Amino acid sequence: MDSENINHKALQEVLNALEIDRKKIAETYKTCYILFGLAALILAIGLLISFPMLAFFGALVPLVIGVVMYFQIQDEVKKYKFVYKTNVVSSVLKEINETFSITPQSGLPEYEFISSELFTTEPDRYKTQDLISGTADKTSFWFAEVHAEYKTETQTKNGTKTTWHTIFKGIIFVADFNKNFEVSTVVRPKGVGDAIGAWFSKNVFSFGNSELVHLENTIFDEIFATYSRNQIEARYILTPAMMERILELNKKSEDTISLSxxxxxxxxxxxxxxxxxxxxxxxxxxxxxxLTDDLSIVQFMQDIVHELDLNTRIWGKK
Incomplete structure (x- = not known):
């Protein structure tokens, strides 16, 4: 038996064991939902026949049992999800690229999210997970899921109301471009500032002497706004070929991408x-x-290296 068959057999054994755990968790959740429904039904009937005390105490029993069961199963749920990512997802990732590794509890640090200059708003709440890293030929790259939010507070009769707004939800991809840029160049969807609304003025990042860069590709300029402190370097980066690759890459995304x-x-x-x-x-x-959908996004991220020709070492690091 070759190593590939051994790996597939080992993976199948992991999946079989996890399936037993999954069924137990699913049955527990199902029982909890039934108990919650029963509590609501008892309460509704009791109130309907004008026995509120009976309704309250009658509903309390299944409600308490359901809540206890729900919280008791959470440790098993966390373990199940962790084993799935570290054993199943990790194993399948190796079939795409043997250098791939996944760290479920790690992600893109918040300081790097901010320093990327991809977004004009600094987050008040930041979550990240599922860091995947690897190399394609000579290019190192990594990406992670990120959910960043900012808050607005309004005064009401009952006090202060806090509302959360999404700055970004998706995947941030980072790659070594093999070039120490003298200044930052940022490419954002046009109109991105409009989505921030009134809060924009509170935490906008300063572009310093950054200027809007007008590029030769009119389609690119219609979709993106490009800012840089060095017009020459911006054009050196965003060559006609690079802009075409970015436009092709953008077509594969659910929404307009941002780059820096x-x-x-x-x-x-x-x-x-x-x-x-x-x-x-x-x-x-x-x-x-x-894992078809999950692997498609991983393959998509790896293809970025080739789409943007990151392995062509035309620039040496200074």
Whole structure:
């Protein structure tokens, strides 16, 4: 038996064991939902027949049992999800690229999110997970899921109301561009500042002497606004070929991407509507297309290296 068959057999054994855990968790959740529904039904009937005390105490029993069961299963849920990512997802990632590794509890540091200059608003609440790193030929790259939010506070009769707004939800991709840029060059969707509304003036990042760069590709200029402190370097980075690659890359994303070229790194923000690499609870693990969608995004991220020709070492680091 060759190593590939051994690996597939080992992975199948992991999936079989995890499927047992998944079914237990799913059944527990189902029981909790039934108990919560029963509590609501008892309360409704009791109030309908004008026995509020009976309704309250009658509903309390299934409600308490359901809540206790729900919280008791959470440790098993966390363990199940962690094993799924570290054993199943990690193993399958190696089939795409043997250098790939996933660290579920790590992500893109908040300081790097801010220093990327991809966004005009500094987050008040920041979550990140599922850091995947690897190399393609000579190019090192990594990416992670990020959800960054800012808050607004308004005064009401009952006090202060806090409302949370999403700055960004999706994947941030970082790659070594093999060039120490003298200044930062940022490419954002046109109109991105409008989404920040009145809060924009509170925490806007200063562009210093950055200027709007008008490029030769009219389609690119219609979609993106490019800012840089050095017009010459911006055009050196955003060659006609590079702009065409970025436009092609943008077509593959759910929404308009953002890019920045800072120090020796390139950052790309891909807006995405849902989380990846999450273990299913209410559907089977033993299906052939279990990781199809997740792997497509990983392959997509790796293809960025080739799409943007990052492995062509035309610039040496200074």
């Amino acid at each position: 070229f800072i120090d020796s790194k390139m950052y790309i923000a891909f807006p995405l509507s849902h989380n990846y690499f999450e273990a299913p609870i209410h559907s089977s693990l033993l299906v052939p297309d279990l």
